[in-house]
Amino acid sequence: MKFKRKYIDTDSLMSTILVFVTLVLLPLFLSFNFFMPLKNAFYDFAMTDINYAKLRSPEKELADTNIVLIDIGRMSNSKLADLLNILNQNKPRVIGIDKELRDDEDSASNKSLALALSNVNRLVLSNRLFYDKKTKNFDSISRSSEMFTKYGISGFTNQITIDDRSHETVRTFKIYTKVNVGAGSQPAPKGTGFAPKGTGFAPKGTGFAPKGTGFAPKGTDTIPKESGTISKESGSVQRDSIVHPFPVEVVHLYDPEKVQYLYSRNNEEEIINFRGYFNKYFFIAGEQVLNYEFNSNLFSGKILLLSYFDPFNMSPLFAYKYYSPLDSNYTGKSFPDMYGIEIHANVISMIINENYFNIIPSWLAIVLAFILCYLMIISYKYIDDKYPTWYELLSLVIFVIISLLLLGANYYSYHLLMLDLNLNYALFAIILASPIYEAYTKSIKPLLQRMFKNKS
Amino acid sequence: MRFFSIDNIITTGLILLILKFFFVIFQVDFLNQLNNQIQDFQINDIVFSRLKDRDAVEPDTNIVIVNIGELKRDKIAEQINIINRFEPKVVAVDVAFSKVKGDEMDRPLADAFSKVKKLVLVSRLSYDKEKDKIELVKSIPLFTQYAQCGFANFIDEEDFRTVRKFSPREYANKDPVMAFSVKVAELYYPYAVKMLFDRNNESEIIYFERNLNKYKVIDCEEVFNKRDSFSYVKGKIVLFGYLGPDVKTLSTEDNFYTPMNSNYIGKSYPDMYGVAVHANIISMLLNGRYIYAMSDNYVLILTIVLTYLTMAGFTYLRIKHAEAYESLSLVFIFAEFALFFFVMFSLLYYFNYYLNLKNMFFVLAVSEMVSESYFGSFKPLTKSVIDKIGYKFKPAKM
Numbered sequence: 001m002k003f004k005r006k007y008i009d010t011d012s013l014m015s016t017i018l019v020f021v022t023l024v025l026l027p028l029f030l031s032f033n034f035f036m037p038l039k040n041a042f043y044d045f046a047m048t049d050i051n052y053a054k055l056r057s058p059e060k061e062l063a064d065t066n067i068v069l070i071d072i073g074r075m076s077n078s079k080l081a082d083l084l085n086i087l088n089q090n091k092p093r094v095i096g097i098d099k100e101l102r103d104d105e106d107s108a109s110n111k112s113l114a115l116a117l118s119n120v121n122r123l124v125l126s127n128r129l130f131y132d133k134k135t136k137n138f139d140s141i142s143r144s145s146e147m148f149t150k151y152g153i154s155g156f157t158n159q160i161t162i163d164d165r166s167h168e169t170v171r172t173f174k175i176y177t178k179v180n181v182g183a184g185s186q187p188a189p190k191g192t193g194f195a196p197k198g199t200g201f202a203p204k205g206t207g208f209a210p211k212g213t214g215f216a217p218k219g220t221d222t223i224p225k226e227s228g229t230i231s232k233e234s235g236s237v238q239r240d241s242i243v244h245p246f247p248v249e250v251v252h253l254y255d256p257e258k259v260q261y262l263y264s265r266n267n268e269e270e271i272i273n274f275r276g277y278f279n280k281y282f283f284i285a286g287e288q289v290l291n292y293e294f295n296s297n298l299f300s301g302k303i304l305l306l307s308y309f310d311p312f313n314m315s316p317l318f319a320y321k322y323y324s325p326l327d328s329n330y331t332g333k334s335f336p337d338m339y340g341i342e343i344h345a346n347v348i349s350m351i352i353n354e355n356y357f358n359i360i361p362s363w364l365a366i367v368l369a370f371i372l373c374y375l376m377i378i379s380y381k382y383i384d385d386k387y388p389t390w391y392e393l394l395s396l397v398i399f400v401i402i403s404l405l406l407l408g409a410n411y412y413s414y415h416l417l418m419l420d421l422n423l424n425y426a427l428f429a430i431i432l433a434s435p436i437y438e439a440y441t442k443s444i445k446p447l448l449q450r451m452f453k454n455k456s
Numbered sequence: 457m458r459f460f461s462i463d464n465i466i467t468t469g470l471i472l473l474i475l476k477f478f479f480v481i482f483q484v485d486f487l488n489q490l491n492n493q494i495q496d497f498q499i500n501d502i503v504f505s506r507l508k509d510r511d512a513v514e515p516d517t518n519i520v521i522v523n524i525g526e527l528k529r530d531k532i533a534e535q536i537n538i539i540n541r542f543e544p545k546v547v548a549v550d551v552a553f554s555k556v557k558g559d560e561m562d563r564p565l566a567d568a569f570s571k572v573k574k575l576v577l578v579s580r581l582s583y584d585k586e587k588d589k590i591e592l593v594k595s596i597p598l599f600t601q602y603a604q605c606g607f608a609n610f611i612d613e614e615d616f617r618t619v620r621k622f623s624p625r626e627y628a629n630k631d632p633v634m635a636f637s638v639k640v641a642e643l644y645y646p647y648a649v650k651m652l653f654d655r656n657n658e659s660e661i662i663y664f665e666r667n668l669n670k671y672k673v674i675d676c677e678e679v680f681n682k683r684d685s686f687s688y689v690k691g692k693i694v695l696f697g698y699l700g701p702d703v704k705t706l707s708t709e710d711n712f713y714t715p716m717n718s719n720y721i722g723k724s725y726p727d728m729y730g731v732a733v734h735a736n737i738i739s740m741l742l743n744g745r746y747i748y749a750m751s752d753n754y755v756l757i758l759t760i761v762l763t764y765l766t767m768a769g770f771t772y773l774r775i776k777h778a779e780a781y782e783s784l785s786l787v788f789i790f791a792e793f794a795l796f797f798f799v800m801f802s803l804l805y806y807f808n809y810y811l812n813l814k815n816m817f818f819v820l821a822v823s824e825m826v827s828e829s830y831f832g833s834f835k836p837l838t839k840s841v842i843d844k845i846g847y848k849f850k851p852a853k854m
Contacts, residue, residue, distance in 0.1 A: 331493050332493030335616070390837075
């Protein structure tokens with residue numbers, strides 16, 4: 001009791017609790033249909049974006065020379081086969097193709113592409129997961145034709161974490177997800193084992209990694225199985241498959257230990273440490289490769305990422321681009337700024353270089369926000385009691401100082417300590433602190449006191 | 457307690473000063489973007505975006521839109537020839553042909569244009585900073601000799617801003633020039649444009665009602681594949697413009713944000729191609745469905761009056777209900793918010809009247825803080841300073 005009297009001020013505590021109750025109730029108020037965009041804008045806003053967009057110097061960021069981006073435009077299968085043959089002669093470490101390969105061209109073209117793919121030692125193809133809002137599951141996978149997929153492994157290219165909310169900023173990626181197909185799904189066909197030939201990563205047919213190696217993601221008590229096995233059109237995907245994103249599959253073939261480290265961090269989702277746009281990697285147009293206009297060392301031992309990618313097009317199509325935190329328009333309307341393949345390159349670069357961001361867990365962020373809010377309200381109360389005429393001015397000064405400190409801490413921790421302080425809770429709490437303190441001490445409390453007095 | 461008091465006047469003045477100078481802080485580089493978003497946001501957009509029932513709007517059958525896709529000039533010429541056979545009343549092309557591309561490309565297009573009875577091409581108003589004047593950039597004379605021109609610029613089309621208004625007429629080198637959509641409407645139905653100019657407004661708010669699903673749209677390849685089945689364009693306005701490589705593929709080219717965007721705030725894709733914006737303006741002119749708006753001066757006066765009433769309301773609550781003041785002031789603010797929303801939305805929804813009380817929402821956000829600061833700090837502190845000075849200069853007793 002003595003401790004409570006000495007260190008805990010009831011009014012300040014009650015005001016702080018009210019602040020957090022308001023924080024819980026406010027989103028409910030914004031849930032009306034016509035406030036939804038406002039709610040979405042709030043949710044999409046992250047203080048850390050200001051760091052990327054305005055405070056960081058992109059020119060100081062070094063380029064990653066392990067990755068080469070190659071624009072394949074809308075190449076036909078035969079041209080793509082020629083391109084792959086040239087690339088393959090230059091001994092790349094991994095080739096990742098972020099494009100659905102279709103067998104709808106003439107059979108000679110399809111065969112030449114299949115042959116070129118079969119000659120690639122470490123090949124990753126892309127697939128796309130489809131989310132069913134009703135069942136809240138990814139229930140199907142769209143992928144390249146089976147005549148091509150059998151020569152490599154596949155990773156999903158959905159950038160957004162749960163479903164495809166294309167208007168949100170891509171800040172994180174899921175390191176795995178589960179595909180849950182309804183009844184009637186068929187088992188995986190033969191010959192599509194996860195481990196690619198020659199990678200030595202896992203014995204053929206055993207699945208992704210041996211149980212107990214720490215590689216399997218948290219919460220999955222079984223060995224992750226092969227990613228979706230048949231194209232969406234055929235309608236059967238393995239039930240409850242664990243599937244991995246395209247960049248993780250690429251790194252897995254490049255350096256499996258890096259992926260083991262990623263999974264050892266035990267996060268379902270990782271914040272992407274963006275190095276930059278295409279100019280932070282090697283990039284070359286497919287046509288240049290076909291014309292042999294490249295340095296002979298450019299591809300050797302590298303990760304080659306092939307996709308439709310046209311960074312100099314001033315009027316790109318929306319289908320290929322996403323919003324990233326690097327966009328100088330960190331809030332409000334703007335066109336998406338980053339190609340999907342650029343995001344993959346950033347993720348791959350982060351995993352290879354083990355340049356991860358850490359994030360303060362939400363519960364800790366809430367506790368810290370609570371403490372900060374409580375301390376602010378205590379200081380308000382002190383000023384209100386001792387210097388009532390200065391209260392309004394000084395409370396404003398305190399608010400401005402704390403806001404600036406939060407902004408500084410956010411910047412310092414994010415870019416110097418690689419730590420996301422998860423300050424959104426604290427920011428909203430300190431905005432509400434003063435009005436709620438005043439409402440509580442000057443209205444709610446006296447009214448309650450009067451009510452109880454009358455009753456007694 | 458008096459309604460007109462020096463306290464209410466001072467607090468109103470303080471709020472108006474804050475309103476005037478607050479946005480200076482957004483000049484800091486990293487807050488600039490936030491400022492851009494605040495400036496672009498209009499509460500009335502919610503009416504177009506969320507409240508109007510778009511499905512209930514009838515399609516406008518007077519206008520047909522043709523997608524030119526990524527076609528070169530010779531193929532656009534072919535499109536125009538195909539459509540022109542069916543005798544549309546006006547053909548308008550929302551594409552600038554400002555450079556010569558050689559006879560192989562240009563000649564077929566010029567031939568196609570020469571066969572059109574009423575043809576409108578776009579021009580563009582361009583501000584020359586050095587000469588400090590507006591210039592008109594037109595297509596090459598080979599094409600313009602067969603056409604009338606209208607400028608395609610919208611107001612606020614830059615920096616990802618939302619297009620809400622258009623200027624019917626501008627002056628380039630002191631010569632009056634009409635907007636593209638106005639010129640089209642004039643050729644189709646001159647009386648509609650007379651009504652527009654009778655309104656004598658420098659700019660008009662666009663009555664956005666329809667996107668591509670409410671106009672007849674012919675996709676790029678469809679023109680060639682169904683070349684004999686466009687009899688429905690007879691006597692109609694046909695607008696040629698860019699709607700992506702095909703209508704289903706969304707492109708960033710000539711694509712704008714409008715109040716019909718379902719995300720009226722925050723990140724979103726643009727929702728309407730330029731040619732569809734022109735179609736909306738033409739529909740508005742032909743149907744005479746204008747939006748009426750209060751002039752900026754009247755809005756300013758109304759804002760001052762409402763600010764004063766708000767501050768007087770706070771003073772009343774402070775004096776008459778001192779104990780419950782904090783809670784009641786919060787209720788008062790929310791009630792005003794709700795009232796303004798209701799009035800603005802109702803006026804626009806039912807009476808096509810655009811009342812822009814955006815500043816009042818800012819006033820409400822800071823009003824309580826200003827009132828508290830004034831009565832809690834400024835006034836007592838000023839009084840004590842004056843008292844002290846008064847005491848100091850009090851003449852000594854003789």
